[in-house]
Structure formats: structure tokens, C-alpha cells
Amino acid sequence: MKLSTLENYNDIVIQMHDNPDADAIGSGYAIYRYLQSKGKSPRLVYSGDYIITKSNIKILIKELKLPVEYITSLDNPELLITVDCQYGEGNVKYFEAQNVAVIDHHNTGKLSDDMAEIRSHLVSCSTICFDMLRKEGYDLKSDVALSTALYYGLYMDSNGFGELRHSLERDMIDELIIDKGLIKKMVHSNFTIQELETAGIALIRYSFDENRGVSIIKSKPCDPNILGLIGDLVLQVDSINVCVIYNECNGGYKLSVRSCVTDVAANDVAKYLTEGIGNGGGHNDKAGGYISKKNYENKYGDMGIELYFFERVNAYYESYDTIYAKDGIHDNTDFELYTKLPYSYGYIKSTDIFEKGEEFRMRSLEGVDVYVVAGEDLYIMLGYYGEAYPIKRDKFLQKYRETNNAYTKEFEYNPSVRSMKTDETNELIPYAKECICCDGAKILAKPIEKTTKVFTKWEHDRYIQGEPGDMLCKSVDDDYDIYLIKWEVFEVTYKKEAE
Ligand SMILES: [Mn+2]
Structure with missing residues (x-):
């Protein structure tokens, strides 16, 4: 879906999920600001049984003067846009509307189309909105309030940036110009005394597999950040290598995985535990995930969630060989x-973009950064998936033959490089030429x-x-x-x- 599609309507309401979190608010406000910039007068609303009480969310709305309204009825608007949730799902109050659009990062099996943008591989909906606004040329640099709201949405949904999954998320952190003081204030208003108690109770009720050094912990419902906090603490124990902690949340289960050993990556465990019933990902040491209750019940019937985690963690350890x-x-x-076949790739001479001696950063699809210095002997390769990596000129000439053709492949994520001197970002594809692997x-x-x-x-x-x-x-x-x-x-x- 293109954001410009939404401009075809006039009476527009943006609806966040019930009990909206920072990500829903950042996303909703992004769409609100975009439509406003196109001369529209949308409303930004939420409904459900509860009015917002969380202190950090109240600060967010108050300090950035966000036009968030709580509603209990709606008069069949021309267009209803649900953000960070999907129309008709259990976590968002149902209202009739003449047309519906959806922007979301939860996996419900529904795919993107002309009126839906669904990217479940991203950790926050704010990331999707950031990308959509950027593609429409919206000037985020001069909208610090919106940038701060988007940044905080990503921060909260990724457990304090600990569970970033995609390089687009790191690009977003780099590019947004934000109110750092406000972020700091919200980060330190994150849990209440009751939540501290929830963490305490979870910590004294744990299961422990001595042979594998794995601990599985169930917590009472709480904010996802508290799950991460408990996990970090448990991993400090000398005999615990991997820790899985989960609880019930809005329409499903939220889980957090921590690992301090190289042969079990937290993101692989999170993916395994949520396979086919939700989504999970993150990094080698920290990861998280979400399981939808509906999908869980379809697949596992009335099997208890505690038993599920126990058996699934065991199954994970039986599932692989290590070499x-x-x-x-x-x-x-x-x-x-x-x-090896003569397959075609892309390449760029580093000096076509940077001055000789200029330091720049390249980012892999997994968001791992490599810093290199431009020079005649340094080329940049674009791999099979469009991923960029550095290669020495000698090595390049040994393996590849230049064709003098322009490079025309397209990828979902456009690799870019960033100068350490000017902080400017350059997309690589426009500079790329084609080469053929011929070794x-x-x-x-x-x-x-x-x-x-x-x-x-x-x-x-x-x-x-x-x-x-x-x-x-x-x-x-x-x-x-x-x-x-x-x-x-x-x-x-x-x-x-x-x-
Ligand atoms: Mn979200």
C-alpha cells in the first residue's frame, strides 16, 4: 500500500489498538501528521475498556501534545485506518466504516495489498510508518515531535533496542532527530512499584534444566520491558546459559529469550518457539517474540502453555546438529x-562514492556494522540478496569479470553506506555496475x-x-x-x- 492512496478520502479516522502502547501511538501520530501535511483533518483515536493510565504513555501524550482521543462510538467514517493492529482482530474495538486500511507488524496470516501494509518481520509498526513516510518524501528532520514518538515506539517494542531484527530499524535510529531529554524521562518512568513486585515473584518461581543450563520462567502479565529485565537478571546466574521468560498479553503470549553461549542463539530459540503461531527474532544474545492465542489454539488445542514451553524448548535442543x-x-x-556458475552480481568502487581515505560504514541485512576506509583497492560487493560487503580489488579481479552493464536487480531492502565524516547516507544501487562471477x-x-x-x-x-x-x-x-x-x-x- 502507498500512503498516497489514503489521500483519496476526506473523513478519515486513525484507530490505535485498545490500551495503546508507545508503538501504536508513534505509528498513529505518523499517519496523522502525514495526512495533515496533505491538507486533511484526520482524527487519532482509541477505544476499549480502559483509558490510558501508564505513566510513560501519559508523559508521551502530554509532552508532545499529541491529539489522542478516547472514543466509545464512531459515525461510520469514510476511511478508518487501524495502526499497530488489524481491523476485526480481538485487540481493537470494532467500528463500522465505509473503507478500511491497515498498517501493522503482527503476523495474523493476512498479507499486504492496496489497502494494507503488513510487515511482520519488523519489530515495531513505527518502523513501517517511518519507512512509508520517508518513501513519500515527508520531512522528518523538521518534525522532532513525530520523530521522538516514532523513536520511542521502536524503543519500547524492541525491549530498549535489544531485539532489533532488521537493518531498517538501525537506519531509523540513526536518522531520526529526537528530543533526547524526553526519551530519557520516559525511559525512567517505565514501571510501577507493582511491576517491580511482579518481577520479584517471577524470579522466585522458575524451572531449571541443570544439564543444559536452561531456565524457563512464567511471569504474571506485565509490560514486555519487565520480561527483558527479568531475563537479563536470570542470565547473571553462573549455571544458567539460556533463559526463556514469557507471560500472557493482549490476545496471546509475549516471550523474551536471553543467551550467553555461542552455540545457542537467542533469536533462533525465539523463532523456534513461535514458529507457525506468531513471530520471533532479535539478536544472538537477546531476542523476543509473540504468540497469537488464536493460532496457538488452532495448532495445539487446549495444551497448557507451560507444558508447551517445556516441551518446545526440549524439542529445540534435539532439533539440530552442530559442526x-x-x-x-x-x-x-x-x-x-x-x-560455480557465472552468476551476476553488483559492485561499486568505493572511490565512486567517497574520497580516498574517507571512513564509511556498511550494514549487513542482520544489522551488523562494518567500518572501512575508501580507497582505490577497496570495492563494495552486492551479494545474492543485495547485501553489501567489502572486497579487496585484487580478490575482486580474481573472481569476477566486469560487464560494463548497469546493475538492475531490485531488493526489498536497499543497502546504503554512511560516511563517518559527513554523516550522509548514500544508497548503493544507483552507483552499482554488473559483474559476473567467473572463477x-x-x-x-x-x-x-x-x-x-x-x-x-x-x-x-x-x-x-x-x-x-x-x-x-x-x-x-x-x-x-x-x-x-x-x-x-x-x-x-x-x-x-x-x-
Ligand atoms: Mn507494536
Whole structure:
């Protein structure tokens, strides 16, 4: 959906979910400001059984003078836009409307269309609104109130930025110009004395698997930030490596995962625990997720949620194999010989964008930053998914051939680079040219049958994970050079050698 579509209506109401949180308010206010800038006079409303009482939310509305209204009825508006929730779902009061639009980041199975923007891979709805406003050319830099509301929405939905999932979220943090004093004030008005007690009670009722060093904790309903706080504290215990903490919330369950070991990434656990019934993600050490009660009941019937977490965490530990490159693979049974195909990629000479010697930052799809210095010997590669990474000129010339064509591939996330000197951001695609991989390298590969974690010889503190069907690869002449390639990538970039 394009935001400009909404301009075709006049009598417009933006509705946040009942008991709106910071993310709903940031998102709602973003759409409100956008429509206002187009000469519309929308309303920003919420309904439900409760009027806002949380102290941080009250500060947010008061200090930024947000035009939030509490309503109990609505007179069939021409357009109703629900934000951070989906029309007809249990967490948002139902009102009749002539037309409905939806902007949300929860996974209910519904997909984006002309009147819906749903991106469940993002941790906050504020991120979606930030991206939509930016694409329409809205000047966020001169709207500090809105920028602050969006920033706080992302902050709160990502557990204080601890569960960011996508590089777009980091871009947003970098780009917004905000009222830092107000953010600080709200961050320190986050829980009440009662919530401190909730954390205390959760901490004395825990389960603990001694062999694996895993603790599972159920808390009373509370703010997601408190879940994270309890998790952080529990992980300080010497014998606990991984901690899962969850509770009931609005229409489902919220969970938080913490890990301090390299062979179990918190984001993988969160994804596993929410698979098919919600969404989860984050980082190696901190992650979070949400399970929809409706999806849970469809899949697991009346099985208790405590039993579910117990069994599912156990199943997770049984679900994968781990391969350490340092141990090597010395048995080539089932491995077959493959040759790399001439597949086309994009590349940019760093000096086409930056001055020689200028430092700049590149960001991976997972939001990991790499800092490099521009120079004639440094090129930037665009990989299979459009991900950018640095490559030395020598290495580039060995592996790739320039075609002199423009690079025309399109990706969901446009990679960009940021100068450390000027703080300016540049999109890479407009500078990119096409090159063809032509090294014809030969490798040994075989499909994996079980989820597999591989620690390569380059990285000891994080693994790459493959799913059944992905290819386990090794060098023809080095038993210790082991890695994984996703099947969808392998299929188009390698071909089997004739026997
Ligand atoms: Mn949200």
C-alpha cells in the first residue's frame, strides 16, 4: 500500500489498538501528521475498556501534545485506518466504516495489498510508518515531535533496542532527530512499584534444566520491558546459559529469550518457539517474540502453555546438529563435486562514492556494522540478496569479470553506506555496475537432512544455521574449510560436475 492512496478520502479516522502502547501511538501520530501535511483533518483515536493510565504513555501524550482521543462510538467514517493492529482482530474495538486500511507488524496470516501494509518481520509498526513516510518524501528532520514518538515506539517494542531484527530499524535510529531529554524521562518512568513486585515473584518461581543450563520462567502479565529485565537478571546466574521468560498479553503470549553461549542463539530459540503461531527474532544474545492465542489454539488445542514451553524448548535442543570447522570433516561420503556458475552480481568502487581515505560504514541485512576506509583497492560487493560487503580489488579481479552493464536487480531492502565524516547516507544501487562471477571454483557439497549449525573457521563466536535441503559445503583440498549455502542460492550459483 502507498500512503498516497489514503489521500483519496476526506473523513478519515486513525484507530490505535485498545490500551495503546508507545508503538501504536508513534505509528498513529505518523499517519496523522502525514495526512495533515496533505491538507486533511484526520482524527487519532482509541477505544476499549480502559483509558490510558501508564505513566510513560501519559508523559508521551502530554509532552508532545499529541491529539489522542478516547472514543466509545464512531459515525461510520469514510476511511478508518487501524495502526499497530488489524481491523476485526480481538485487540481493537470494532467500528463500522465505509473503507478500511491497515498498517501493522503482527503476523495474523493476512498479507499486504492496496489497502494494507503488513510487515511482520519488523519489530515495531513505527518502523513501517517511518519507512512509508520517508518513501513519500515527508520531512522528518523538521518534525522532532513525530520523530521522538516514532523513536520511542521502536524503543519500547524492541525491549530498549535489544531485539532489533532488521537493518531498517538501525537506519531509523540513526536518522531520526529526537528530543533526547524526553526519551530519557520516559525511559525512567517505565514501571510501577507493582511491576517491580511482579518481577520479584517471577524470579522466585522458575524451572531449571541443570544439564543444559536452561531456565524457563512464567511471569504474571506485565509490560514486555519487565520480561527483558527479568531475563537479563536470570542470565547473571553462573549455571544458567539460556533463559526463556514469557507471560500472557493482549490476545496471546509475549516471550523474551536471553543467551550467553555461542552455540545457542537467542533469536533462533525465539523463532523456534513461535514458529507457525506468531513471530520471533532479535539478536544472538537477546531476542523476543509473540504468540497469537488464536493460532496457538488452532495448532495445539487446549495444551497448557507451560507444558508447551517445556516441551518446545526440549524439542529445540534435539532439533539440530552442530559442526565445528576446527574439527574438520574427514569423511567425504555423500559429498559430490560442484562447479560455480557465472552468476551476476553488483559492485561499486568505493572511490565512486567517497574520497580516498574517507571512513564509511556498511550494514549487513542482520544489522551488523562494518567500518572501512575508501580507497582505490577497496570495492563494495552486492551479494545474492543485495547485501553489501567489502572486497579487496585484487580478490575482486580474481573472481569476477566486469560487464560494463548497469546493475538492475531490485531488493526489498536497499543497502546504503554512511560516511563517518559527513554523516550522509548514500544508497548503493544507483552507483552499482554488473559483474559476473567467473572463477569456476570447484567445491564438495551435500544436502543436510537436519537443521545444522556450522561454526566456520572465520567466526568462532557465531554460527550459520542451515535447514534441511540447504547445502553443507567444503573445500576440495581443505577439510577445515566448511560452510553452508542456502539451497535457493546454491541452486542458481552452482552446478553438479558430470561424473
Ligand atoms: Mn507494536
